[in-house]
Amino acid sequence: MDDILKLVEEYIKEKDSKKTWVAGEDWVQYAGPYFTHEEYVRAVKTLLNGWLVLGAEANKFETKFPPLLGKELGLFVNSGSSANLLMLLALTSKRGRNLPKGTKVITPVAGFPTTINPIFQIGFEPVFVDIELDTLNLDLDAVEKACQEHPDAKVITFAHVLGNPPNMDRLMEIVKKYDLILLEDCCDALGSTYDGKKLGSFGEMASCSFYPAHHITTGEGGFVAVKDEQTERIVRSFREWGRGCYCIGKQNLLEKGSCGTRFNCWIPSLPDHVFDHKYVYEEIGYNMKPIELQASLGLVQMEKLEEIGLKRRENYRSLFKAFSKYPEFFHLHTAQPKSDPDWFAFPVTIKDGAPFKRSDICQFFESKMIQTRPYFAGNIMLQPAYEGLHDKDEVISKFPIAHKVTTDTFFLGTSPVINKEKTDYIEYILDCFVAAIRI
Ligand SMILES: Cc1ncc(COP(=O)(O)O)c(C=O)c1O
Structure with a gap:
């Protein structure tokens, strides 16, 4: 394996050393992956190790990455759009906020579609506000007005536009005053701060994208950062077919699972039947998992x-x-x-x-x-x-x-x-x- 990795390193270094750019002949791309041989070597190593689905590398990434969004916990997912969907889905869980269909969500009308699409997909109701010209962010006067006109609004979600936040002092006052749940779309905002605090640290949850145009990339990929273990479990369930099992990596091999009671009477409607926790479904879920190789890219990228x-x-x-x-x-x-x-x-x-x-x-x-x-x-x-x-x-x-x-x-x-x-x-x-x- 070492010989193969050495060859990968040499190949990428040689390829990079031959890269040229001629003004007017070659594109000034607006974005693209900022990789060296390190990303390729780590990804190839992971591939050759033969573990394809989320494993030790993903576990490491999920431990190390959340602080970059000002949070302690979080989950790696297959895109920023999935991350946005998961944040809102989590609010529908009976194990969490249990928000019903029709819940009003305040959000700016302009931006990237998948910041707001989950509102429609889940059956919530958008309350749109205009944006301000200076920062392109949601207009906070309009937000305050929307709160007054829709006192039953429960959630506010928006993207920090191109990494530039709105006035977070005022926004947090509004969030507090009207008792809103704040979700931050940080897909374009990794590495940005407000008053010395990382964007992503203000809301109940924050999302991020690792598409190649973004600050760091894993090819495709995204992240949901959360504040507490219960929300993490809910997001995990939605990410993984809805299942209740939260075994990570090698915990999968534990005889009794990480809950310690893998074989138990898990299903309330079948109280006398033992079920394997791996096949107990707590949410009506999706599959929004990336693969292990992407986590390897993320681990190298986040250091840059x-x-x-x-x-x-x-x-x-x-x-x-x-x-x-x-x-x-x-x-x-x-x-x-x-x-x-x-x-x-x-x-x-x-x-x-x-x-x-x-x-x-x-x-x-x-x-x-x-x-x-x-x-x-x-x-x-x-x-x-x-x-x-x-x-x-x-x-x-x-x-x-x-x-x-x-x-x-x-x-x-x-x-x-x-x-x-x-x-x-x-x-x-x-x-x-x-x-x-x-x-
Ligand atoms: C603000 C914002 N939110 C969400 C997304 C979606 O991210 P992804 O492409 O990873 O699904 C993007 C993509 O550019 C974005 O700019």
Whole structure:
């Protein structure tokens, strides 16, 4: 095995040493995995060890990762979208909050669809609020108003947009005042802090994504961080077919399981029959498990988060400097006071009255091999999948800022796959675009 791993290391090092980038010929990708040979070696080692499903590596990852979201416990899952679904599912459990169908959930109307999809999937009811232009986060005045109009709202969930949190002092006051359960979508916010506290530490649960565009990657993957063991067990059940058994790794081999009573009369409706706890189902569950190899990638990647964060912040600063030369055209989105975002991307909104459209500048960048992205789905309720759920004109008029970002916001990458040579090139292309506009 050592010989094979050595060869993997040499292969990746050689491949990396041959990587070149030529401005205008090769893409400035907006994101991508920031790997060295270390990730590949650890993943291949795990594969060759022959253990495919969650095992010792996953157990280690689940122990080490939660503090990065300011929590002590958590579970590795197969995507950030699954993590968001699991957070809301956990609230439906009879063993937990037992929230019924129709429960009202306050959430911003613009962003990434799978922050809010679980609300529909579970049968809860969204109470949408608009966003604020400066940070693209949910508008806290609108949240307060929604709380007053819907005193029966029980949950608030939102994503810290591109790693930039809202005013968490005010938000936490609202959460307390209206007795809301806060769920944080930290899929884009790993490594960010507010008032020195990690994002993810504020809510009852927090989610994260390890898709390659995100701060660290396991290929696909996600995480649910929780505060207590009971919630962890509930999330585990939903992740694993609904089963009640919570044996981890080698505990699976214990004769009596980790509960100590594996063979017991577990099923209340069959009080005289002994059942194997592994086949006792406490929730109507799913299978949202990743595989062991992904945990190995995660263990290597999480050690690089600090380095990644420095590079992302540096790229954000360079792009901010470049775009702030043209305040007449671009609205730039800034960090909240007290926050230190580990920027997922660099967002730009084209100001009203600018003599060009978003599609003009994005297509110009793309024609020069610079990848751009819109602000995810924009106003999600305007997307085809949600047609018919709400009146289109009302959705546009009720949420003017969400509408503005749907049509006029885009972002460029801050990922560590982008270096100074590339941000200089972006600045040069931006200058060319503006020069052409001004003629
Ligand atoms: C804010 C937010 N939430 C959830 C997700 C979904 O994560 P995943 O792609 O891992 O399902 C994303 C993906 O980019 C996201 O940006």
